Amino acid sequence: MNALTGGNYTTADGRKIGNTMMEMKNITLRFGGVVAIKDISFDINEGEIRAIIGPNGAGKSSMLNVISGFYNPQEGEVWFHGKKRPPMRPYQVARQGIARTFQNIALFEGMSVLDNVMTGRLTHMKAGMLSQMIWKGKAEAEETANREIVEKIIDFLEIQAIRKTPVGRLPYGLKKRVELARALAAEPKLLLLDEPMAGMNVEEKEDMSRFILSMNDEFGTTIALIEHDMGVVMDLSDRVVVMDYGKKIGDGTPDDVRNNQEVIDAYLGVAHD
Numbered sequence: 537m538n539a540l541t542g543g544n545y546t547t548a549d550g551r552k553i554g555n556t557m558m559e560m561k562n563i564t565l566r567f568g569g570v571v572a573i574k575d576i577s578f579d580i581n582e583g584e585i586r587a588i589i590g591p592n593g594a595g596k597s598s599m600l601n602v603i604s605g606f607y608n609p610q611e612g613e614v615w616f617h618g619k620k621r622p623p624m625r626p627y628q629v630a631r632q633g634i635a636r637t638f639q640n641i642a643l644f645e646g647m648s649v650l651d652n653v654m655t656g657r658l659t660h661m662k663a664g665m666l667s668q669m670i671w672k673g674k675a676e677a678e679e680t681a682n683r684e685i686v687e688k689i690i691d692f693l694e695i696q697a698i699r700k701t702p703v704g705r706l707p708y709g710l711k712k713r714v715e716l717a718r719a720l721a722a723e724p725k726l727l728l729l730d731e732p733m734a735g736m737n738v739e740e741k742e743d744m745s746r747f748i749l750s751m752n753d754e755f756g757t758t759i760a761l762i763e764h765d766m767g768v769v770m771d772l773s774d775r776v777v778v779m780d781y782g783k784k785i786g787d788g789t790p791d792d793v794r795n796n797q798e799v800i801d802a803y804l805g806v807a808h809d
């Protein structure tokens with residue numbers, strides 16, 4: 537099979553794309569009278585970098601919020617690893633191995649980089665308060681294991697030099713990287729990135745692109761991202777879903793969507809009927 541019909545192919549740069557990991561089937565999401573998502577279906581393959589693009593208000597964040605369990609759609613089905621997912625709370629979705637970053641950075645500003653990244657391990661921590669009191673050794677062993685994973689990620693994202701710095705003192709680009717580190721600390725199967733490059737300068741965007749690609753390559757993390765910078769999206773993604781006014785108007789490889797007239801019209805602001 538190829539990129540258009542499904543999974544199980546090798547990309548031009550030698551990465552292996554597996555079977556379907558997630559399927560969104562006929563999703564409709566309403567906020568009162570506003571239909572944010574209208575009957576949209578698409579899938580995400582294992583190991584893929586999948587982008588969701590579209591003009592402002594197209595419904596991209598709403599779609600990411602459906603995947604992460606923040607919103608449960610009024611219609612449609614979400615399938616994950618071949619199973620239909622019942623309506624879930626975000627923490628339950630996180631336990632299934634889906635992590636995310638936010639459009640507006642959501643970190644603990646007064647805490648150090650290290651402590652912020654450690655919070656990414658919370659979904660993996662088994663020892664509760666009571667067992668920590670009774671089984672101190674077990675809790676300590678768990679803490680050590682979590683620290684090892686966190687240190688590996690701090691190395692990987694090249695933020696060792698700022699590990700003790702309170703996040704509030706960091707420039708914007710580095711805060712975004714810390715947020716990425718925290719999401720990665722959860723060792724997600726699927727990582728959702730909401731505008732990872734928003735507000736960044738060219739150099740910061742290049743760094744972020746490099747980290748996204750190597751995360752996907754080295755850890756095998758499947759990635760779904762929303763991004764406004766077209767150049768970045770087209771360079772990074774295996775496949776792209778294009779939304780406009782809550783509808784899907786394109787879906788395919790970057791070349792497919794680049795040459796899709798409806799997509800071109802939406803971005804050039806051609807009037808809708």
Ligand SMILES: Nc1ncnc2c1ncn2[C@@H]1O[C@H](COP(=O)(O)OP(=O)(O)OP(=O)(O)O)[C@@H](O)[C@H]1O
Nearest residue numbers: 567570571572590591592593594595596597598599
């Ligand atoms: N919580 C909400 N309550 C009411 N309406 C909402 C809510 N969230 C989103 N909407 C509406 O749903 C539509 C889609 O919004 P959404 O934020 O998903 O679009 P987007 O493509 O992510 O936009 P942007 O690129 O500007 O972030 C918009 O009309 C928006 O006003």
